[in-house]
Amino acid sequence: MRFLPCGDQGLLVEVGSLEEALGLYRSLEREPPPGVTDLVPAARTVLLRLAPGADPARVEQDVRGRDPVSAGREPGPPVRVPVHYDGEDLDEVAELTGLSAAEVVRLHTGCEWTVAFGGFAPGFAYLTGGPRALRVPRRTESRTRVPAGAVGLAGEFSGVYPRSSPGGWRLIGRTELAMWREDRDPPALLRPGARVRFEEVGRS
Structure with missing residues (x-):
């Protein structure tokens, strides 16, 4: 994963594939790190919008501990x-x-x-x-x-x-x-x- 600051209240996470981006999004949506107010997935990135005062370093540490591959499928019927x-x-x-x-x-x-x-x-x-x-x-x-x-x-x-x-x-x-x-x-x-x-x- 690669982490890039995005404006004053954003953190962009780059991953290696569409599957990893979707898996990471699922994991973060299910259990968002403290201070994350919104998630915006894309083809190989997930943008995390942070609340004022949130610590980007702590958010990054949380995200680094995720395993996107094992995030699982969306529950419920299609x-x-x-x-x-x-x-x-x-x-x-x-x-x-x-x-x-x-x-x-x-x-x-x-x-x-x-x-x-x-x-x-x-x-x-x-x-x-x-x-x-x-x-x-x-x-x-x-x-x-x-x-x-x-x-x-x-x-x-x-x-x-x-x-x-x-x-x-x-x-x-x-x-x-x-x-x-x-x-x-x-x-x-x-x-x-x-x-x-x-x-x-x-x-x-």
Whole structure:
């Protein structure tokens, strides 16, 4: 682990992999060190926000004693996301992977995904844990508008667009579930560490 100060009240922890970052986040969320007020995971880092007066050295000592690999899985049932698999890029994803469209859907729904971290827009979750066969590159040109609820693939990740926005992920379907609602506590449906299962409800 590498520790870097981040502003006046932050400590950035760098680790070696996405799996370690997610494991460390789970461990810290379950038992946060004294003085830590918030956690922000990313692909290979976890940002710790500290309360005024917190001792960064003591927090670092606590974090160094964690074993991210043995942090375990998020308890409780997975979040189920119903998807109409009629995305604009479904056939292209099938061609890129050497699969049929039906096989793409079967693989996407046949595993349990995990929210690694959020980003890009409020409510957008980067989901990991999918099969290697579904790893496809982003589009060479981003769309100027991707509708809210679009389900896409990019690299090792899957994700759901929480609102209409530009985007370069390959779209394989859509869901009517709201990823972000300000009247919900918490507003984001998919939070880091949560487990997710996609379910097919229709496909053209």
